[in-house]
Amino acid sequence: MARAVLIDLKSEGTAPWKGGAPESVARILEVVRKASSSQDPWVCVMWCQSLPSKRNGEEVLHAAVQGLHCPERSLEVVCARSTVAALYAVKQKLDEKDISQVQVLSPPRRKAFMRAFVDQLFTGIYQFEFDDLQVDLEASDLEQPPGSLSEVLPPLTGQDVGRIQREIKMYLESLPALKGELRILRSVLIPDHLFLHGFTTRTGGISYIPTLSSLNLFSSSKRRDPPVVVQENLRRLAVAAGFDPQAYHSIKVNHASDVWVMGKAQPESYDGIVTDQAGVAIAAPGADCIPLLFADPVRKACGAAHSGWQGTLLGVSMATVGAMVAEYGCRVEDIRVVLGPSVGPCCFTLPQESAKQFHRTDPKCVRHLESAKPSVDIRRATRVLLEAGGILPQNIQDDSVMDPLQNLTLCTSCHPDQFYSHVRDGENFGTQIGFIAIRD
Structure with a gap:
């Protein structure tokens, strides 16, 4: 059965890497390839950036992520300005490929948010598995000190969930009608x-x-x-x-x-x-x-x-x-x-x-x-x-x-x-x- 690995390269509210990131991304992909139970999974790198960044390090990472796009090798990149936009684009690719099994690798600080978005945007036909995005990165590559990404975080509040639901609703309302006008x-x-x-x-x-x-x-x-x-x-x-x-x-x-x-x-x-x-x-x-x-x-x-x-x-x-x-x-x-x-x-x-x-x-x-x-x-x-x-x-x-x-x-x-x-x-x-x- 076809399987996908989704790599979430954006932590809630900030990027997980400062700079020098191409090597970090490459190491993440290597981990994914080795850990995947499927011989040739479809791998999607998801990069969210709400506003254009002027930070050189983040621009380098953005360029590096986009440079990974290689559909002929079952590796694609989705870049968008919000999590809902990126994840909805990922969903369209999954549906096009008729894939229902998805492993999500996400920074621990963001994993609960990703679960909440998935709960809203997908149905029971899909099977999601969530894992922490952790590799051996040098301390200079991280926004946070080593080890802080593994801390135990509190669950989402009702306010958090409500904000996610409103974000999804506003995004869907912004989409154009398909196949012509409503009749x-x-x-x-x-x-x-x-x-x-x-x-x-x-x-x-x-x-x-x-x-x-x-x-x-x-x-x-x-x-x-x-x-x-x-x-x-x-x-x-x-x-x-x-x-x-x-x-x-x-x-x-x-x-x-x-x-x-x-x-x-x-x-x-x-x-x-x-x-x-x-x-x-x-x-x-x-x-x-x-x-x-x-x-x-x-x-x-x-x-x-x-x-x-x-x-x-x-x-x-x-x-x-x-x-x-x-x-x-x-x-x-x-x-x-x-x-x-x-x-x-x-x-x-x-x-x-x-x-x-x-x-x-x-x-x-x-x-x-x-x-x-x-x-x-x-x-x-x-x-x-x-x-x-x-x-x-x-x-x-x-x-x-x-x-x-x-x-x-x-x-x-x-x-x-x-x-x-x-x-x-x-x-x-x-x-x-x-x-x-x-x-x-």
């Missing part, structure tokens, strides 16, 4: 003067990994996009859409039909949310599964649901409708339902036994039933179940819309420039959402 798809079926709503596309965020770029709105320990990046993407969406990111709630998917009535005890997982509280944004994620939005302009209530093929069969769409009726006195005939971008029957197949369940719902939901993996239309099945539950046909917006400008239920797999898709991209896929809020 939101909206339905004419949901009254704009009563509800704020939309379906996101993949443009306008800062996620850089190809299958996650750029407005990825979900993070997990199994993917490479950390929560801080997703939070920044959400902040940008909130600014563009007009909702408060602090009053935002996304479904905790379990591919079933449980619905959380906001204001009541929150389940550990659920595929639907309903609310009648103004100013609260609720959201359904999707990356092939259908994000469904529900709006009742009479009772001023709304809902969101995540409907994968299992949730569709289990009736999550009508479970959400049922919760709105039971909790807020909505009438089924007043509720409007919009199906967002999702995988179409052109790209979605299931094993024959699972496809037969959709065939029983409506034979037109399945193509080539006799094959081992028939094509399945989960959108049509959703419409059939909604109409059977009393939702008026004209109050459902899906891919049956004739006007292409009004069709929001595009195939996520067929439109890689606009949407994420698990079917198309595999396990490290991004996520878009459908969101809705009652206007204040």
Whole structure:
């Protein structure tokens, strides 16, 4: 398995060497080469310098560090003005090389800070090992007297951690949007003067990994996009859409039909949310599964649901409708339902036994039933179940819309420039959402 060694050549608030440093750097690299458990690790030297230095010694070291850059020998140098900028650049290189195991060599005074930055910028898919950066350097090479770098240091305070978090937040906010401007798809079926709503596309965020770029709105320990990046993407969406990111709630998917009535005890997982509280944004994620939005302009209530093929069969769409009726006195005939971008029957197949369940719902939901993996239309099945539950046909917006400008239920797999898709991209896929809020 590919492995990286990250050498941190900057101690907190000062440089660890005064001058005469090229030989010191060379000795450090030799130690790394000998100590590494991997025969040929990728080695990255990280140099942080907040402001251009006028000290000759530090300029010499900076030049020496930059002179080490040699990608063809798996040795690269990252120079930046802050730890977060340098470490984020290192992360991009690790992701490009698909490396998850990293040994960090850092001055003892800085190791706790590096751990705190790593905790924020990386997910559980990475494995970090932290070691002290110590070699036999002559006393003249050190800012501190020999031995002082090994002293036992107190842990970071809450104030320290808060400062690191603010530094990361400010840095991420400064990054340019990728893949173009942020774009939101909206339905004419949901009254704009009563509800704020939309379906996101993949443009306008800062996620850089190809299958996650750029407005990825979900993070997990199994993917490479950390929560801080997703939070920044959400902040940008909130600014563009007009909702408060602090009053935002996304479904905790379990591919079933449980619905959380906001204001009541929150389940550990659920595929639907309903609310009648103004100013609260609720959201359904999707990356092939259908994000469904529900709006009742009479009772001023709304809902969101995540409907994968299992949730569709289990009736999550009508479970959400049922919760709105039971909790807020909505009438089924007043509720409007919009199906967002999702995988179409052109790209979605299931094993024959699972496809037969959709065939029983409506034979037109399945193509080539006799094959081992028939094509399945989960959108049509959703419409059939909604109409059977009393939702008026004209109050459902899906891919049956004739006007292409009004069709929001595009195939996520067929439109890689606009949407994420698990079917198309595999396990490290991004996520878009459908969101809705009652206007204040």
